Each structure stands twice: as structure tokens, then as C-alpha cells.
Amino acid sequence: MIKKESPQEVLDDTDLSILRHIQNEGRISNSKLAEKVHLSETPCWRRWKRMEEAGYIDGYNAVLNRKKLGFQVSGFTFVTLGNHEVENTEPFEEYAAATDWILMCHCIAGSADYLVQVVAKDLEEYFEHISAIRRVKGVSAIQSNISVKQIKNSFQLPLK
Template sequence: MKKEKPSMQFDSTDLTLLKHIQSDGRISNSKLAEKVNLSETPCWRRWKKLEDEGYIDQYRAVLNRKKLGFNVVGFTQITLSSHEEENTDLFEQFVAQTDWIPLCHCVTGTFDFLVQVVARDLDEYYERIHQLRRVQGVSALHSSVSVKEIKNSSLLPLD
């Protein structure tokens, strides 16, 4: 895995700008300019440069999982029978096409992947785990169901 280094130098204004944008992707340029003590045109230029350089990947809404009826969140450790490219590719393709897996990481240690699974209830969660079990190359699953969400954030520590 190639480690990316910032291609531009950030000053405190850039970092403050990024903090505000990651907290509120719908912030207006005029409001952002006010918060970072710039006039609107220089603020917009900095914002646009950060987008163009790839520091801002996308803008999206964070939906309320519980209000939408997704009351169960689980974390499943996946072990593959082998690390042949065919197995890993099949598993990664399944994950990429499955909307009830919002998060997946290939990890080091005693298992190969850690996935987050969302479901409306335990019956649906069981069915989803059963689908994971049937993916070719999966040899073992260990699941834990979350009983309380303490923190759920995608904000990066820009200090």
C-alpha cells in the first residue's frame, strides 16, 4: 500500500477551512469565508484548490440510521480459506456490491476482513450473516452485535 503525502503545504487557514467543510458540507462560501476570516473570492479559490488537489473526496448527507429503521449494527470478522487472488477478488466484489455493508477493512492479525453490517432487526441480520457465509472462499465468521453506539464519525483530526 502506497503512503500518500500531502502535495501541498497547509497553513492554519487551510486547516480551519477543511475542519468547517468536513463538519458541514453544505456551508455556503460566504459563511465559510466569515469563519476563516477571508473575503469570499480567496476563500472560494482555496476551497476549489483543495477539491482539485483531491483533499475533498465528496460531499454527502449523514442519514439517521435508527429513524430509517436500521436498528441492528454488527461487526463481523471474516477469514478466507486462502489468500489467492480469486478468493480475495470475489469477496471484495461482493462487499462492493452490497449496500448493507457500509464499511469493510482488510486487516492484519487473526482474520482477513472486518465488515460492518446494518440490518432492521436480528432476523435480517442473521440472513445477512448467512449470505456472507455463502461467499466463495469464506471459511470462518465471528460476529458481534453492537448494543450501544458510543461514537460514529468520519471526521479526521486536523489539529
């Protein structure tokens, strides 16, 4: 069982099973889900809605094929700021959040301050993107690594 912040709210095995199925197949119908988790439709729907309202489900997305859509380059860039004052962190975080070719941005511990995943149509566009990152106020250094082969790309959590 998984406990949330509130000790009263506990996910049981059926809740976890519902989450696993939704995670694997976001377009699953309630009737099909109910069948898979061995519930009737109404209790299944109630549990699903309760978990949405409690914040266990952040949203529903389609997984798109980036190469078929022309994004041939994926890279990971370590970003270091000159200092960690709000005047530096805020502009960078706002820029990263608003930029569509930045797929993810994590504030990290270690030799850099942020890890950013960037997609581009080609190497020239990738260079333009990392050059734009370099020009953001407060950025003092970047180090980029280009992915040459994707082994795994998943956002599915290991729910037991």
C-alpha cells in the same frame, strides 16, 4: 502543516481551518465559510476548489439516522478467507463493495482477514446478511458481534 505526497503542496492553517469547517458542516455556504476563516469570498472559494481538485475532499454526505430509518441492528463481522489468492480475495472484495447493507469493509491484520460493518432492520435480517457473507466464494469463517449501544460514530478527522 500537513504535507501531501508532493513536497510543493502544503496545507497551511487556513486550509486546515477550511477543511475543519467543511467537515463539520458540509452544506456551509462559501460566504459563511469565508467569514469563519477570515478570508474574502474569492480566495476562500479558490482554496476550497484547489483542495477538492488535489483530492483532499472525497465528497459530501449527509449523516442519516439509521434507527429512524428502520435499521435497528448494527454489527461487526470478522471474515476469514481460506487462502489469500486473488481467486478468493477478489470475489469477496467485489461482493462487499457492491452490497448496500455493508457500510464498511477493511482488510485487516490479525486473526481475521476483513472487518465488515453490517446494518439490518432486525436480527432475522442480520442473520440473513451474515449467512450471505458466509456463502461468498473463499470465505471460510465469520465471527459476528452485534452493537448494543453506539457511543461514537464519526468520520471526522482530527485536523489541528
